[in-house]
Amino acid sequence: MDLGRGISIIDAMDLGKEKRTGCYILHAQDLTIIETCASPSIPYLLEGFINLGIDLKDIKNIIVTHVHLDHAGGVGLLLESCPNAKVIVHPRGMRHLADPSKLILGARAVYGEKFDELFDPILPVPSNRLLVKEDGDTLQIGEGRILTFYDTPGHAKHHFSIHDSLSNGIFTGDTIGVFYPQQFDQGIELYLPSTSPNQFDPDAMLDSLEKIKALEVDRIYFGHYGMTDNPSHVYAQIYKWLPIFMEAGEKVWKDKQDDSNETKCEALFQKLFAEIHSFLSDKECTLDQEMTEIIKLDLSVGSMGIIDYLAKKYHK
Incomplete structure (x- = not known):
């Protein structure tokens, strides 16, 4: 789906369901992807890239908002098809992408016997292809288009949100909730906080909300799922x-x-x-x-x- 302002979203069909988790494509000089979802979603992303006419060799940046497996579990698998891409991650998440063993143990504790169906395989990302962005760091991906990274804990300590200067929008992952666009079709905008274990902190979540609110963005792009141009209703x-x-x-x-x-x-x-x-x-x-x-x-x-x-x- 074309969201305008040089941004597309591919439905990653997480859990086999539509409008559950999305992968965003920023069509810029340095082609940039935000979120990969889990490995079972990678075939849907590859099909989406083909439909958009994207050559995988042209992808320069793959950004994950945080390292929970429904957002970043497929990054190692996707990277195998993107020879010129770097993976950009929060400083607290870098070691988990390089060695996902602790992520796997934690997810198995939460999802039990459903783990393999939901997340397998989880491949490590080579350390020389990882790039850390600290709070306030920027990345220019095209003329007049700058991404700014903001440390936004609350859902997880390894979470950042990414502001896009061209759209004056921010990619918030799970920091300020989940959007249920299915209910929007019935005239209801439903946004619920995402409080999953094991680093949830309600005070930090509200602090991150205030940080995002202060940016006065026009759009919010959710990991789950899609975009709203009504930020005040989200808050x-x-x-x-x-x-x-x-x-x-x-x-x-x-x-x-x-x-x-x-x-x-x-x-x-x-x-x-x-x-x-x-x-x-x-x-x-x-x-x-x-x-x-x-x-x-x-x-x-x-x-x-x-x-x-x-x-x-x-x-x-």
């Missing part, structure tokens, strides 16, 4: 939902303090799904089976992140 929804998520987590933690963290996660998931379902029902918005599955997955993983955060907070 308002994260301000709304993040406290709801945290208050629900605190209540579950208090009410079930003698139960296992697994039991707490399940109770929190049920509570959050009821909140979202009620919100959408009040707006006469229906959830089909696929959207129900997507939101349930996000809330299930998000509940793990909140309970993990609270366990660290209360040292249990």
